[in-house]
Amino acid sequence: MRNPLSDKCVALKPSGIRKFFDIVAEMKDAISLGVGEPDFDTPWHIRDEGIYSLEKGRTFYTSNAGLMELRKEVCNYLERRFDCHYEAAGETLITVGGSEAIDIALRAMINPGDEVIIPQPSYVSYEPCAILADAIPVIINLKNENEFRLTAEELENAITDKTKVLILPFPNNPTGAIMEKDDLEAIREVILKHDIFVLSDEIYAELSYKDKHVSIASLPDMKERTVLINGFSKAYAMTGWRLGYACGPANIIGQMTKIHQFAIMCAPTTSQYAAIEALKNGDEDVRIMCEAYNQRRRFLMHEFEKMGLPCFEPFGAFYVFPCIKEFGMTSEEFATKLLEEEKVAVVPGTAFGDCGEGFLRISYAYSIDNLKVALDRIGSFVERLRSR
């Protein structure tokens, strides 16, 4: 029999920490700080709208781009919160989570051999999606001393005449880093100078703890060359509903809609009705959850300071990214030992790129009580390591 598999797919590196996650899954009594999704339930009024849509028998496909009412609410929301102006028709596409939007945006923009710049540490799917779209991924290793922000110099150094797209993952998973307006203005110059495009993954936009999140799409001349990706998972605690969206210039969104139409047809209808409610009446829920995350963030920073574990102050998402280089272990060794000895699961920084070596991703999508127990254990673990 011939080999049924695609060489391109087989060559994709499987996630390096699968092994580690398997150990975690088997350890039933471990406290996890490893999950990358909100611990809150979706606010009831949003769930209720989903239920109501089912009761009403709204169980059909929607238009490929998504319910017009939802697209209009998305545009209202982006205008209200981030000063971004999009048309519901032509410039907005409802997707199956932000992840689908990342995939189809790259497929819509890439020709074979084009280079896609991916700052790391970052979410695990950018690189494989770029490869599947026949792009050549070019990694920028972000630096702790820059608080894991992308600098104009780093970007400039990564650009070649083949560069087509920059992926901009801020607020960042796993570091919690943000890009403030000044930072964005600096890289904007480079982007315009080299005539490249931006895929801005702003799924954590609402979870910003310094000033309000700034979208690069709101800067002058950037809307035309930016695909803005956002969704409902993180802001409204709606991960399981699988709903996101992409906004951008009509030519790119048009091609994305074509792929979306053939691959997916449309995003889940029930989720779309629930999402309308989220955007219409969910601002207060977001505010309350954001405040809870912020309190946990401050608590973790305080605890790491007490332990003497170096950690830059992250102002976004729900992760902190402490440095464990002093112990002379790899991130995976540290995480495995911590799991074995203290039954606390954290994610090794290397899961998000080689430059995550020496760091841990610690999620604070957990209750304060949970965090307290886990941090006590990490504290005694660190103390023990230092006295060895």
Place this chain on the structure above:
Amino acid sequence: MREKILRIIETNSRVGVSELAVRLGADEIDVANELKALEDEGIICGYHTLIDWEKTTLENVSALIEVKVTPQRGQGFDHMAERIYQYPEVNAVYLISGGFDLLVNLEGKSIKEIAGFVSDKLSTLDNVLSTSTHFILKKYKDHGVILGAKHKDEREMIMS
């Protein structure tokens, strides 16, 4: 800061000054002063514990009693409410709009004890026109907390 403090301790009064300060990014002194002010102003009226008596071996019965009264000249319903809330077995008294006037929440050891209170004390008060007693059979949710249910984290460890 005031609202944030209240929001936190509304659901967990055991959170201390130092933890409040860390979580709110504020100075301990400022938090302590604010708590003191909230107490002095009578905004914080107490620090209680939410107990699911069902789970204990102690006998406990609670009831809601609708009371119709004659309002008194110059004092409205306040005087009657005051007469009723003095009794230690009375847990709460509210003035209610609608078909009756005062809603009284009563805690007792047994149905008999509550029945005795209603017939001997409450309904014999001057100006009490009628009472209607509803025994609570089961508490599902109290003070915003779902009783009996222990929340289990069902999230999977997947790469996200």
